[in-house]
Amino acid sequence: MAERKVPHDLARLWRLPIGTRLGRPAELTVDKVVDTAIELADRSGLSGATLPKIAVVLEVTPMSLYRYIGSKDELTALMADAAFGPPPEPAATREQWRPALRQWVRDQFAVFERHPWLVQLPTSGPPRGPNAVGWMDAGLRALRATDADWGTKIGVITVLSGYARQGFLLGAQLAAGRQAADLDEPAALRIYSRELTELIDPQRFPDIAELLGSGLFESVPPPDTADEDFTFGLELVLDGVAGVLDRG
CATH class of the missing domain: 1.10.10.60 (Homeodomain-like)
Known part of the structure; x- marks a missing residue:
């Protein structure tokens, strides 16, 4: 041959x-x-x-x-x-799929923090290099104990890796916008709320009007909510994965 x-x-x-x-x-x-x-x-x-x-x-x-x-x-x-680089070695505590995948996503997020330019690269196909294949293998390994088929496993890690990438990109772009305007997050949200309130017609955008009237954007959030927002979104996605796995 x-x-x-x-x-x-x-x-x-x-x-x-x-x-x-x-x-x-x-x-x-x-x-x-x-x-x-x-x-x-x-x-x-x-x-x-x-x-x-x-x-x-x-x-x-x-x-x-x-x-x-x-x-x-x-x-x-x-x-x-x-x-x-190669993915971190799975720890002994990662036997359950959820904590394993949670850490897998956070490890990817940390890579983007070290090399922000990575999110600018297009995704042109499945993993081909040894490190990329290693990350894919680690994600699949986290789901090894589940009953999910291969198609479901690939779908899960694709969504989660996409969340890590998009979550970092969104946070970086928002931070850059605030920096350009010389504003911290609470000040930027207050300005956003007050400017939009002047424009919103409650008949046309009833729920937005109610949101702006709630005072949410006028309250002072913690100094750094980026990680809190990322965590909320990640747990939301993992809840969706759990629902898929529970349905078999």
Whole structure:
């Protein structure tokens, strides 16, 4: 039977050898290029991790980088897999699916906090790199003791990983908006409430009018409600998962 060839981009993701090793040793490695790109992205966002900027740091020409990454799209795939890293090892207390999945989501959220640029990358397909596959395996492992079929398990971890990503993105964008306006959260909510109250017609938007009249946005929330909001949403999603699993 003919041996199957692994595509070069997938081989680089898994750090498999490509081609022969004859001739002069390479000046760089895939890891060196990717680590440099991640450092630049952490410092300045994705726009700071362009091939010319990476080349300057590594003191090579931009074209020479294609020996190690194949393309710009491949570089971002390599960066994403490396930045996520392997998932934390499941703890002994994670035998029940709910605490295991709760921690799995929070661990992903922590990755986004370390590398905010990750949420800017498009999701172009299922996990392909070793670290991404490792996170997927950890999510499935959390559901091992349930009676859910494979399709349900994939659906559950897809929704939960999407919540981690979107939850971080929403929080970061709201914080950036408040920072641009030089407002803290309570002040921003009070302004929002008072401005909208002037515009809302109770006949057209009866429930919004009732919400604004409740004084919710005028009360002073705790100094940081971002984690509280994320936790509420996460438990809401996990309640939905529980309902699906209970129905078998």
